[in-house]
Amino acid sequence: MNIKEKLLKVCENVCFCEPMKKHTTFKVGGPADIFCEPKNIEEIKNIMDVLKDEKINYLIIGNGSNLLVADKGLKGAVIRIGDKMSDIKVCGTRMYAQSGALLSKTANMALKNSLTGMECISGIPGSVGGAVYMNAGAYGTEMSQIVNSVTYMSAKGEIKTILNKDIGFGYRKSFFTDSDNIILYCELQLEEGKAEEISARMKEVSIKRTSKxxxxxxxxxxxxxxxxxxxxxxxxxxxxxxxxxxxxxxxxxxxxxxxxxxxxxxxxxxxxxxxxxxxxxxxxxxxxxxxxxxxxxxx
Ligand SMILES: Cc1cc2nc3c(=O)[nH]c(=O)nc-3n(C[C@H](O)[C@H](O)[C@H](O)COP(=O)(O)OP(=O)(O)OC[C@H]3O[C@@H](n4cnc5c(N)ncnc54)[C@H](O)[C@@H]3O)c2cc1C
CATH class of the missing domain: 3.90.78.10 (UDP-N-acetylenolpyruvoylglucosamine reductase, C-terminal domain)
Known part of the structure; x- marks a missing residue:
């Protein structure tokens, strides 16, 4: 079996020579040799096994809102963790978001459940995975303030959970920066609030963003x-x-x-x-x- 056949066997959504301008908010970037969109952890693991066997490098992306991809494109494989892995569950004041969930969708889920803490970052156009990686932040809130723990897959395929205190969050950086780890899901700790107040704050922040x-x-x-x-x-x-x-x-x-x-x-x-x-x-x-x-x- 060649590499294409191997990948198509383990992941439903694989394509080759995929223009990255389709997957970045900048709308620039040449083709990625291999582009996969796994729908669950098992598919990620199987893709990683194939890539390791074939000695092919990989890059993880989320919503592509912080990327500038060269016109010549990307060698190796791009693994996009996006809407196919974007479930969000709420349990009391905690939320469990898969890394492909958009911050906006996660913040809206928080609002629906009268949970406060995500209003200021609700307009950042990234995924939860990309936001953890970058420690994204706006208007006084950053991911480090609401993340309890993050579960990820290491380059060796092991699944591990890391607590906030060990994530080394800093200005636009975290434990994940420049590592090969794949963020799978995130436990967020929010607080009980009033839906009208949360909604009003989200609108206020959105107006600020749109005007500036x-x-x-x-x-x-x-x-x-x-x-x-x-x-x-x-x-x-x-x-x-x-x-x-x-x-x-x-x-x-x-x-x-x-x-x-x-x-x-x-x-x-x-x-x-x-x-x-x-x-x-x-x-x-x-x-x-x-x-x-x-x-x-x-x-
Ligand atoms: C209009 C606009 C406004 C913005 N405003 C803000 C702002 O106010 N504050 C702010 O902080 N940022 C802002 N950003 C930048 C961007 O939205 C954030 O950096 C966001 O967190 C990136 O998330 P993403 O899913 O798009 O990640 P990507 O751009 O896809 O990737 C960013 C980095 O994260 C890594 N990564 C992504 N997902 C995973 C994963 N699952 N596992 C491991 N690594 C992963 C990638 O390898 C890459 O290194 C803005 C961008 C735009 C276009």
Whole structure:
């Protein structure tokens, strides 16, 4: 059996030469050699066994909202943990979310059950897995404040549970950053609240987001990490770079921390804008802007 046949035998949703622009909110990125969307833990394990046998590297993605994939695409396999693994269960004030569940869906489930704690992060367009990996956060709440434990599969295929105190959450990083572990599900600890108040807070945060962020065009959110003591967007704006563009990629006029895809941007265009912004901010302020967005493949 060749690799295609082996994978098709263990996973219903496998394709080859899959354009990554279909799976990233930036809507850029060339093809992944292999693209799998497992529907349960057993399929993940079987895919991993095949990849290990064939010595093929893999990359896990969630909703693709923090990724910049090269135009040449990705060698090896991409395993997407998305809506096929997105169950959410509620038990008292605890929620159990599979890693493919969107944060928005999880927050809506919390609202339905009058549980408070997720309002501020309800508008982040990531999956629970991606949000844990990144320790995503907004408006004063980050994942580290609501995660009790995370269950994951190690690269060897073992299933382990790690408690919050051992996850090493930091600014946009966690125990999972740069590891091969696959986040499977997450136990969240929320608090009892009042549905009307939770709903009002979610609306308030959503209005803030819509007025301050370019949400109607493709992007990957804030491209750069916040340098200590500064805001990346403000530094970029002060360099006069709002609206700076290369090809189809442009520094957003609404929020200078965002780079938007005006429709036909390539990853090379986005990279050129990133480099220019980094150079100009360094020249003017001596500050190095590090990317928050994960840059994948050969650029
Ligand atoms: C319009 C917009 C607004 C945004 N606003 C915010 C914001 O306010 N705050 C914020 O923090 N972020 C924000 N982001 C960025 C992004 O949504 C978050 O980083 C989010 O947590 C990424 O989740 P994802 O599922 O899309 O992960 P992906 O982008 O698919 O992946 C991100 C990283 O997580 C890893 N990963 C994903 N799933 C798993 C898994 N199951 N197991 C192991 N590793 C995994 C990937 O390998 C990758 O390294 C925004 C993005 C956009 C487009």
């Amino acid at each position: 962020q370019p949400l109607s065009v493709p992007s990957a959110g804030s491209v750069f990490k916040r340098p200590e003591g500064y805001f990346a967007g403000k530094l970029i704006e002060e360099c006069g770079l709002k609206g700076f563009s290369v090809g189809g990629a442009e520094v957003s006029q609404l929020h200078a921390g965002f780079i938007i895809n005006k429709g036909d941007a390539t990853a090379a265009d986005v990279m050129a804008v990133i480099k220019h912004v980094q150079e100009e901010v360094y020249k003017k302020f001596g500050i190095i802007l590090e990317t928050e967005v994960k840059i994948l493949g050969e650029h």
